[in-house]
Amino acid sequence: MSSQPPAPTPAKPPTAQRSDRELRADARRNRERVLRTAQQLFATDGLGVSLDEIARRAGVGPGTVHRHFPTKEALYLAVATDQLKQLVAEAEVLAAADDPAALFTLLSRMMANGAENVAVKSALVAAEFDLRTAAPDVAADLTRHVADLLDRAHAAGTVRDDLTVDEVMALVAGAFAAIRHAGAETSRKRSAHIAQIILDGLRPQPR
Amino acid sequence: MSSQPPAPTPAKPPTAQRSDRELRADARRNRERVLRTAQQLFATDGLGVSLDEIARRAGVGPGTVHRHFPTKEALYLAVATDQLKQLVAEAEVLAAADDPAALFTLLSRMMANGAENVAVKSALVAAEFDLRTAAPDVAADLTRHVADLLDRAHAAGTVRDDLTVDEVMALVAGAFAAIRHAGAETSRKRSAHIAQIILDGLRPQPR
DNA sequence: AGCATAACCGGGGCGCTGCTCCGTATAGTG
DNA sequence: CACTATACGGAGCAGCGCCCCGGTTATGCT
Numbered sequence A, B: 001m002s003s004q005p006p007a008p009t010p011a012k013p014p015t016a017q018r019s020d021r022e023l024r025a026d027a028r029r030n031r032e033r034v035l036r037t038a039q040q041l042f043a044t045d046g047l048g049v050s051l052d053e054i055a056r057r058a059g060v061g062p063g064t065v066h067r068h069f070p071t072k073e074a075l076y077l078a079v080a081t082d083q084l085k086q087l088v089a090e091a092e093v094l095a096a097a098d099d100p101a102a103l104f105t106l107l108s109r110m111m112a113n114g115a116e117n118v119a120v121k122s123a124l125v126a127a128e129f130d131l132r133t134a135a136p137d138v139a140a141d142l143t144r145h146v147a148d149l150l151d152r153a154h155a156a157g158t159v160r161d162d163l164t165v166d167e168v169m170a171l172v173a174g175a176f177a178a179i180r181h182a183g184a185e186t187s188r189k190r191s192a193h194i195a196q197i198i199l200d201g202l203r204p205q206p207r
Numbered sequence C: 001a002g003c004a005t006a007a008c009c010g011g012g013g014c015g016c017t018g019c020t021c022c023g024t025a026t027a028g029t030g
Numbered sequence D: 001c002a003c004t005a006t007a008c009g010g011a012g013c014a015g016c017g018c019c020c021c022g023g024t025t026a027t028g029c030t
Helices: A023-046 A051-058 A062-068 A073-095 A102-114 A118-125 A137-154 A165-183 A188-202 B025-047 B053-057 B062-068 B072-096 B102-113 B119-127 B136-155 B163-182 B189-204
Strands: none
Touching: A023 A051, A023 A062, A023 A073, A073 A102, A073 B102, A102 A137, A102 A165, A102 A188, A118 B053, A137 A165, A165 A188, A165 B072, A165 B163, A165 B189, A188 B163, A188 B189, B025 B053, B025 B062, B025 B163, B053 B072, B072 B102, B072 B136, B102 B136, B102 B163, B102 B189, B119 B136, B136 B163, B163 B189
């Protein structure tokens, strides 16, 4: 322990951190396969699906799943952050444009995705696993963007005065649930309608 | 099999069906205990709670739980139908009064209850167990009342034209989810606010 | 092309959960 | 007050899900 081996100090550079580059080709492909499969199964069958089932459907062995994602929570969080990043990217594009209706556009996108997007759902809810603890930066990014757009909408008077970011987030999560019921097995038209109803509730009310 | 025993035809009357009267006093009390405990634990910790945990908290043995409710699904459905019946009762009272705003009153009640009311949630969603199959009459009763009040509201012009019963039910379920996030650990005031936002979305929109 | 090695596959342990059985205690009845 | 039947409690069983460990296969480098 105390004796440090000569350490050949090989030509190998420190390699810094294990980037994705370090992964072998097939490993990287299998990792992606598992991730995709998990995302789909989580969305359709809920979090109850067993890891073995995911492995089977992905065409890999259970051990492979465990190597890439040491625990079920890790796999779930990987799926969640992956989906969240896409949403944050969209938010940034919308934030760039100077459109007072940008908030509604973003929320529409979130609601549309959310139904098949377990990640976002739990990004706010933390139903089983706590994503905000595991990847606080990504979740916070999304909230920040929403807050920003909400402020602008407030200034423009396109939303009701009494409306906080937390409430908006909660309502988006609620929209997921609502759409899941009515829209999962029916048409997308109905999903859009439900989203519209909730968005209408955000507007300034005639009183 | 083919030979029917003489059947002593005892003095015992047919007893018709085993009413609650047939239960012994302590049995009836324990059943109630389990039901209450299950309702509470389902609401706070979700459906993941083990039956042993419910039994322990209720102060009874696991065997007792199983005797009254042969399976976990049976216990859950008992809790659900119990809560649903209360809601149906409220609906009937509201239906009797001739108030065009009755729909909103009922929905408010549903949303307020729902957050701590796993039953209603799954009455519409059938998240894990299917309540509409197990107790179709009760669930249908509630839907019928809502549909009735919705019709009246349509006639009175207090709700938007494009609104179906299914959508209303879905939105109520969505409200549960929204309230659960924002309201579970915060104040009831916020819960009411979220419910109000959703209800405002149901009103005729200025267009 | 050959070799060192990283990654794969699949079976098995470990813990937990839902469910069942049987001796014991207690409520209800004459 | 004694007797019967009913309900209780806790130990035990089977099944499943998550996780780890062998031998084997495929990959990337020289």
